[in-house]
Amino acid sequence: MNWLSNISPPGLKSVFGKRETPDNLWVKCPKSGELIFKPDLEASFWVTPSGAHLRVGPLVRFRAMFDDQKWEAIELPEVPRDPLKFKDDKRYVDRLKGAKAKISDRNKADPNGENIIQDDCMAAAIGLIGGKPAVVLVQDFAFMGGSLGMAAGEAFIKAAETAVARDAALIVCTASGGARMQEGTLSLMQMPRTTLAIEDVREAGLPYLVVLTDPTSGGVSASYAMLGDVHLAEPEAMIAFSGPRVIEQTIRQKLPEGFQRSEFLKDKGVVDMVVDRREMGKVIGSILGHLMSRRKSSSKGVPPVSQPRVDVVE
Incomplete structure (x- = not known):
């Protein structure tokens, strides 16, 4: 004193x-x-x-895309947790609890945190983009690296079914390190299952857009991330199947600078557009305006949405 x-x-x-x-x-x-x-x-x-695009979760992407930052949360199906009773240095169920607690704390700290439903790496919502109805499914890298497992597969299928039922476009924002090893073959099965869900969207005559974000790799880049009608990517996003070190060791050659970045892939025709996140909603709205202009009813089943109330699509 x-x-x-x-x-x-x-x-x-x-x-x-x-x-x-x-x-x-x-x-x-x-x-x-x-x-x-x-x-x-x-x-x-x-x-x-x-110009650096930091990694973000579903809430930020919903705000950046939906008109007036309004949307309806879509409730995603529950799946068996730890079907293989997997354990390495830590039990899989404990890893899931830790990951869920992490994203729950992050979402609660957000002013719109109550307007989202997320139990795994996926979150989905429906609203208007450029006046056109759209279902947006976001892969959250903060949840176990956005790894593709049964929960993510079921979320994708639910989003696709909702898009067809509500006559809405399907937009998926990818961010993943690949398949979830703790679920083994059950994880790999989600690749063909999501592909079939995309076919259902196409048969309904609805657009399927993919927004590739940093990073998109592994089984995700080998399935639904590369099956879009239009592929958009954020600046300098890493988009690949395997990492550059693995490829260089395999082919024993030095790779071109930035060959797995979105700008390089755009030059090679893999990506259609590289779009700043702040302009993403405007660009997607313009694309949907062209792709859905001939539909007789572009707002079927999409009532006015408001916040902070959460409307859950079951």
């Missing part, structure tokens, strides 16, 4: 007491190294002034 404490009038300490400052108020840009005020970053959908 110093001499100033002895002469301070009662109550003065509470006025000038120590204030706690949030430890995550500033975010460092991975591209430029500058510190960015977090509220400014949130306002720009987590795109830094230097």
Whole structure:
């Protein structure tokens, strides 16, 4: 205790007491190294002034895409947890609990956190984009690397079924490191199952758009990520089947600079457009305006949505 404490009038300490400052108020840009005020970053959908697109979850993507940032949450099917009773250095069920707690804390910290339903790496919602009805399914890399498992497969099928039932376009934002090894062959089975769901959307005459984000790899890039009618990608997103080190060791050759990035793939015809996240909703709305212009009823089954109430599609 110093001499100033002895002469301070009662109550003065509470006025000038120590204030706690949030430890995550500033975010460092991975591209430029500058510190960015977090509220400014949130306002720009987590795109830094230097153009770096940081990894985000479903809430940010829904806000960036849907008209007036309004949507209806889609309830996704439940699946058996840990069907193989898998365990390495940690039980699979414990990994799932930890991952779910992580995303739950993140979503609760968001002002629109109550407007989302997410139990695994997928979250889906329906709303209007450019005035056209669309189901948006988002793969969350924060949940076990967005790995493709039974829950993700069922989520994709549910989103596709909802799109057909509601006469809406299907839009999938991919972000994954590949199949979920803890589910073995059951995980790999989701590749053909999602492919069949895409065929149902096409047979209904509805558009299927893919937004490739960083990173998209493994079984996801070998299935529904490359089956879109239109492929959009965020700037500098890593899009591949396997990593560059594995490929270089296999073919024993030095690979071109940035050959697995979205700009390189656009030049080679794999990606149709590289789109800034802040413009994604506008661009998709324009595309849907062309692809769905001849449909007699483009708003079938899509009632006005509002927030903060959550309408659940069952």
